[in-house]
Amino acid sequence: MGDFGKKQLLVKVKNSKPFFICDLLVYTITAIIIAVLLVFFVFIPQKIKNLGFYVAINGDTVVKYFSSSNLIEIDDDYIAFVEVVEDGDKIRIKINQIQTDGYNIVEIDTVNKTAKITDSNCPNKDCTSINFIKNSGAIPCPPHKLKVAPIGEGQFNPPISG
């Protein structure tokens, strides 16, 4: 095609309008893709019962919260590094890193069954900008290698209370 192709492209754009009838086909395909993704990754997971949330650092589960029993399980290695504060309907879990002075504060709403990172001392604090999660998704904090995610069906055995 060489220069002839490039020349035609600029001339084509300069002489065209911002909208053609055929654009509707492209927009329809895009809308269908988004709709299919919504069904598979949002509407279907919403029907899944919320079992709780877990926090993992470097792939290892550190803290688990089970919504059925309202219990929190902390990994033995992190017992001294996790602080839990209950404030009405909200539970604030401060997870301190073992090898650095990094921390993340995860807030769990026990009524609405949602989780969010509300504070962190990571460089960009991107994790605090991310909206809360409920039945699906995850909130990552890449600088601290931390992830907050909902507990999947059969993922963990809930602790026996009493």
Added chain:
Amino acid sequence: MKMKLSVKIAICAMLSACATIAFIIESLFPPIFLPGARMGISNFFILLCLIVLGAKYSFAVLIVKVLLGSLFSGNVSSLMYSLPAGLISLSAQTLLLYLTKNVSLVAVSVFGATANITIQNITFCIITKTTEYLSFLPYLSLVGAISGLIIGYATFLVAKKIPARTE
């Protein structure tokens, strides 16, 4: 009048620099409620290069933007999913622009931006072996479509103003 090779290279370098700077500035801002959600302003320069200089130079701008942008922003791991997604979406946009007559630049940009962010998210989930982030996919695709619309229209307006002598 045909553009000299030196002029093309200079324009390509300038657009690469602009795309890289836009990429770095965007990475400094926090994500918009979703991990990885950005405006995609750097794609404006890639699309402009595609129209003015052609596919070869636009791919060069994309590669330079992803390589240097990842290095300077300190997020080198993003290379693994930004580059394949960028290459695939730019290929799709190039084919749509060259092969179709009645599809506007705005629609091509919408499709390309949606494809880019979707493929990035899927590649990220495959590489990190986590499926939880797939739930953000529909929202990210929507954000991609909206940003593609804005960027596409902005590129269209700028392309209209480019003087005829650069053809």
